[in-house]
Amino acid sequence: MSASSRSSRNSSRARSGASSRKPLAIGAGVVAAALLLGFASYTATRPDAGASPSRNAAADADTSAGPQTGVYPELEKLARRDAGDPLARGRADAPVVLIEYADFKCGYCGKFARDTEPELVKKYVEKGTLRIEWRNFPIFGEESEAAARAAWAAGQQGRFWEFHEAAYAEGAKEKGFGSGRLRELAETAGVADLDRFEKDRDGDAAEQAVRKDRDEAYGLGATSTPSFLVNGRPLAGAQPTGTFAEVIEAAVKQAAAK
Template sequence: MSRTPARPAPRPAGAARRRSTRRLAAIGAVLALVVAIVAASVAIGESAGGSGKGSDETNTRGSTASGPAADPQQKVFDQLAQATSRRADGDPLAVGRVDAPVVLVEYADYQCSFCGKFTRDSQPELIKKYVDEGVLRIEFRNFPIFGKDSERAARASWAAGQQGRFWQFHDEVYAKTRKGDALAEDKLVDMARSSGVTDLAKFRADLNGSASAAGVKKDQEEGYSIGVQSTPSFLVGGRPIAGAQPMKAFEEAIAQARAAKQSTK
């Protein structure tokens, strides 16, 4: 099986990059190891159902960094989970109980076909099996790496969230692979309408406003600060998973994160 290496996603320039560096330093030296773990996981994901800039169609087989060998790094996973799991009450880009024992953080791009695959194939099962049972919380992070069309779609998802329709809009965009002109502003407005967004004038204003740009930038900087390079990338209780992995990979990571959480009680 051939593997196509992906070029790294462009990093924020200037002040944004400096803020990203300071944030990583603030998390602590322990996360330097996590960056290496994530990088290894991402490298696997490039040939296992992940998308990096310039590499969007790859095989969907792969593995996770969560397994028996990863257990000695539990402290690292806990640090990373604490640094990235916001657990904000009323967060429109999250679903599940604020106090759920496990948080899954997803970094994704709306032009990423494997992000769509996760949304269509795995997300509904995760919600039914874990979120509805109070075990899992899913927090979405906009991580656009494919240019202006991706950034526009990311801002649009944020705008839909301001009217309580983030997840409906999110699922509508990912209902099929959409790229380029399919994510033009008018098309995004049409999808917002289909998703139940009622105030379309506000939606347009929010999409093009500074608050949506800041929200997307915050998510991007968080991803860059922990070494995310491709989409989709996940943290499950701090454990990195790269690519649209089979449901079993998420089940194993959730079980490990849940067991680790219970062991600290």
């Protein structure tokens, strides 16, 4: 496929994604949570926000209160728990599922990926307490869309998390996510068949998978990245590790109570 054809196709996909922001069929009790997630996500991570991620209403709201505070069962059901999902890590039956809606061009997402996620993996995922499920939420234009589809394609060869690490490495997003650069990242990630990677990246299945994730995020009211759900509790922005730990520990208690 020529570069011009890819550009045209990417533009079409971007327009399609922008026009398909359909709300999820969620209960009325979730509306307040969805609005809070959307507002807090925007104020914490909007493109013109300051260099340091600020704490916000969604993150600060009762994270140390009772384990059921701020939890919405309808949102908890969004965890897919598919044991074969290449865009997830951790046991499918882990008591806590953290869903992350993120964009590879998002600086705050990169901060979470480099500074916080490794600690959560070591402390909770490796011990079977936590499962992390990734959702592609490209909102920064054509390169965001292309990177999302490339990450999905890497996952088809079992190298999503390696691609994720390469794409979020310090300084990686500044190099852009053009076609050649995405192939370089796939090679760095250890994707074995690069020709298949490019075919998958440009295929309909990748487009549909990314659209599904993005529509889910928009349906929740998320307007910026990163946005999270932890067993049905909204959390927005690249918060300190301690904030995530509080929310996860509360979710563990709730799961045990069940």
